[in-house]
Amino acid sequence: MESNDKQQPKGAGSGKKPGRQLNFYWVYAIVAMLLLTMAMLGDTAGKKQLQWSEFKELAKAGHIAEVSHDGAFASIHYDKAYSDSLRLGKDEPSFLPQAYGRADATMNIPVGEIYQTELKELQEKHGFAVRYEPPNEWGGQILSWVIFLGLMVIVWMFLMRRLGGGPAGGGQIFNIGKSKAQLFEKGQGTDVTFEDVAGVDGAKEELQEIVDFLKSPDKYTELGAKIPKGALLVGPPGTGKTLLAKAVAGEAQVPFFSLSGSDFVEMFVGVGASRVRDLFKQAKEKSPAIIFIDEIDAIGRARGKNANFGSNDERENTLNQLLTEMDGFGTNSGVIILAATNRADILDKALMRAGRFDRQIYVDMPDVNERKFIFDVHLRPIKTDTSVDVEFLSKQTPGFSGADIANVCNEAALFAARKGRKLVTHQDFLDAVDRIIGGLEKRSKIISAQEKNTIAFHEAGHAVVSWLVEFASPLVKVSIVPRGQSLGAAWYLPEERAITTTEQIFDEMCASLGGRAAEEIMFGKISTGALSDLEKVTKQAYAMVSVYGLNERIGNRSYYDSRGESTFTKPYSEETARIIDEEVSAVIERAYARAKEILKDNKDKLEALAQSLLDNEVIFKEDVQRILGARPFGEPPLLVETAVTSVDDEDSAGQTPAADAEPAEDVAGKDNPVA
Numbered sequence: 001m002e003s004n005d006k007q008q009p010k011g012a013g014s015g016k017k018p019g020r021q022l023n024f025y026w027v028y029a030i031v032a033m034l035l036l037t038m039a040m041l042g043d044t045a046g047k048k049q050l051q052w053s054e055f056k057e058l059a060k061a062g063h064i065a066e067v068s069h070d071g072a073f074a075s076i077h078y079d080k081a082y083s084d085s086l087r088l089g090k091d092e093p094s095f096l097p098q099a100y101g102r103a104d105a106t107m108n109i110p111v112g113e114i115y116q117t118e119l120k121e122l123q124e125k126h127g128f129a130v131r132y133e134p135p136n137e138w139g140g141q142i143l144s145w146v147i148f149l150g151l152m153v154i155v156w157m158f159l160m161r162r163l164g165g166g167p168a169g170g171g172q173i174f175n176i177g178k179s180k181a182q183l184f185e186k187g188q189g190t191d192v193t194f195e196d197v198a199g200v201d202g203a204k205e206e207l208q209e210i211v212d213f214l215k216s217p218d219k220y221t222e223l224g225a226k227i228p229k230g231a232l233l234v235g236p237p238g239t240g241k242t243l244l245a246k247a248v249a250g251e252a253q254v255p256f257f258s259l260s261g262s263d264f265v266e267m268f269v270g271v272g273a274s275r276v277r278d279l280f281k282q283a284k285e286k287s288p289a290i291i292f293i294d295e296i297d298a299i300g301r302a303r304g305k306n307a308n309f310g311s312n313d314e315r316e317n318t319l320n321q322l323l324t325e326m327d328g329f330g331t332n333s334g335v336i337i338l339a340a341t342n343r344a345d346i347l348d349k350a351l352m353r354a355g356r357f358d359r360q361i362y363v364d365m366p367d368v369n370e371r372k373f374i375f376d377v378h379l380r381p382i383k384t385d386t387s388v389d390v391e392f393l394s395k396q397t398p399g400f401s402g403a404d405i406a407n408v409c410n411e412a413a414l415f416a417a418r419k420g421r422k423l424v425t426h427q428d429f430l431d432a433v434d435r436i437i438g439g440l441e442k443r444s445k446i447i448s449a450q451e452k453n454t455i456a457f458h459e460a461g462h463a464v465v466s467w468l469v470e471f472a473s474p475l476v477k478v479s480i481v482p483r484g485q486s487l488g489a490a491w492y493l494p495e496e497r498a499i500t501t502t503e504q505i506f507d508e509m510c511a512s513l514g515g516r517a518a519e520e521i522m523f524g525k526i527s528t529g530a531l532s533d534l535e536k537v538t539k540q541a542y543a544m545v546s547v548y549g550l551n552e553r554i555g556n557r558s559y560y561d562s563r564g565e566s567t568f569t570k571p572y573s574e575e576t577a578r579i580i581d582e583e584v585s586a587v588i589e590r591a592y593a594r595a596k597e598i599l600k601d602n603k604d605k606l607e608a609l610a611q612s613l614l615d616n617e618v619i620f621k622e623d624v625q626r627i628l629g630a631r632p633f634g635e636p637p638l639l640v641e642t643a644v645t646s647v648d649d650e651d652s653a654g655q656t657p658a659a660d661a662e663p664a665e666d667v668a669g670k671d672n673p674v675a
């Protein structure tokens with residue numbers, strides 16, 4: 001989520017004053033003080049412990065001045081001359097004031113009548129004082145209390161700092177129930193308008209009504225019409241939901257409270273609910289206003305599931321409070337709630353009821369035309385030269401969201417700047433697209449000639465198979481320039497099908513396995529380079545068998561769990577699990593066999609293509625066509641597009657393929673059966 005908050009938005013509620021930063025080193029000072037006091041008070045700490053025989057020696061030598069004891073434990077004071085002589089050579093901390101009653105040594109008087117009498121005899125003979133003191137634990141007790149209290153204070157201070165989330169030490173804890181919403185007042189970042197949001201015309205139309213209401217509520221209320229209290233923006237990330245909500249605020253010139261669903265969540269019970277209350281209170285004070293809750297699924301997830309986890313209670317409370325507030329405030333209070341999510345299906349049904357988020361506005365991934373408009377919006381601030389072909393760029397960016405396109409434009413400008421150009425060229429944009437799909441080119445990466453050969457045949461294998469099967473996506477280019485995590489890649493311009501047939505998935509699997517098949521045919525051995533191919537194929541096969549009901553043995557069944565209800569239990573038996581696994585391997589092996597067959601029949605073409613790759617590193621569709629001839633089945637009709645590339649991994653050892661280049665989405669995620 002980007003917010004164009006160039007001006008520092010005023011934090012609403014959290015009220016962070018430019019508080020004075022307390023230095024916490026004084027905590028250490030307290031600890032040091034405590035230790036010092038302990039040393040000073042400590043009557044006996046660190047003192048020499050005398051044995052009875054040693055004591056007798058000292059007494060006979062006349063060094064003992066005083067013995068005070070409670071019958072078992074004795075503190076011993078030497079006479080002045082002796083103790084001075086002792087202190088001379090030692091590193092006794094002389095800076096400590098000689099506290100009253102500090103003993104020179106201690107001793108445990110052995111148990112037994114005879115030692116008591118012996119002590120008495122020694123006393124009479126050598127004339128030192130013996131005092132009997134009843135056991136006195138006061139000193140020790142006070143000390144431990146002081147330490148205990150000190151520790152408590154320290155712990156408390158730390159907790160305060162933690163909770164308050166601010167450096168002001170203390171105080172902040174009282175703000176924990178306040179909403180964390182960012183407030184954009186008039187003119188502060190709410191200058192976004194519908195002009196800045198491209199391509200989502202349907203959504204804009206629906207939101208226009210809300211804008212009208214916020215501008216002139218009377219027009220509606222006079223007719224007795226009720227205005228929706230909330231609208232839910234549903235769509236994948238980066239499609240401009242936040243931007244739309246901001247544009248509504250900007251169009252209507254009203255304050256805009258923005259926060260994320262997770263801002264309500266705290267580990268303390270009741271905090272979420274109180275934050276909701278506070279948010280609505282603030283919004284009503286500023287009404288008409290818009291509250292925008294991003295990622296509302298963080299609190300709006302259906303209640304009552306997995307109820308055995310304690311944390312759910314708190315979330316439920318928060319959600320309940322949200323529902324209550326939405327019911328509670330009058331229709332005409334002028335506060336409108338917009339929320340965004342990419343999983344409308346998991347939201348609590350109560351949220352969607354009439355009078356709450358009764359409008360759902362779908363914000364979908366942009367198609368070719370919409371991408372063009374989005375490019376236009378983001379090209380506005382960029383200085384481009386005349387070579388930039390927006391039409392072509394929007395065709396080259398299937399599956400890109402608005403945020404991705406914004407990113408492309410920015411990257412292109414960065415490329416141009418890096419090369420010291422004054423204007424951004426078309427090539428910069430193409431490089432930016434490639435970079436976002438596959439990472440930066442690493443021409444300097446060291447690859448042996450033999451590895452390069454393998455990669456060339458692998459990519460050529462993909463190209464040949466995808467060229468010769470009926471339904472595989474049309475090829476755009478093949479490259480063996482390493483970039484990011486990958487060593488080579490084949491770019492396709494896939495169609496964004498609304499529905500996909502078994503044959504289409506199968507053909508795509510064949511094309512994905514073409515790389516490995518080529519390696520086996522040419523070199524008789526296979527490598528780790530096919531990791532991401534295999535990952536994709538495996539996902540597709542599982543989706544075929546267990547999600548889309550495209551397998552004969554499993555039949556017309558889907559074990560897809562769109563609501564994520566059974567996380568721990570599988571909705572099928574062990575027996576079925578076994579069949580699914582069997583069928584998955586069967587279909588993959590079939591696809592692999594077919595890919596190998598195609599490549600064996602066209603070995604000369606495979607070799608020619610690989611050679612061309614080795615010579616040029618990057619070859620385009622036209623080159624492929626020259627070598628392989630026209631596609632036997634013609635190009636599949638271009639409806640709309642989705643996935644982008646097939647990227648090959650350098651090796652499987654602990655490396656994850658670049659996620660953004662992962663086209664498996666089109667089967668497992670995108671055309672999900674709910675839609």
Ligand code: ADP
Nearest residue numbers: 001002197198237238239240241242243402403
């Ligand atoms: P979401 O909230 O749906 O995840 P955002 O609204 O945060 O997406 O979009 C992020 C950025 O992507 C926006 O700030 C904007 O620059 C760009 N963007 C996304 N969709 C569009 C669009 N339809 N038109 C123009 N820019 C867009």
Ligand code: ZN
Nearest residue numbers: 515530533648
């Ligand atoms: Zn591959």
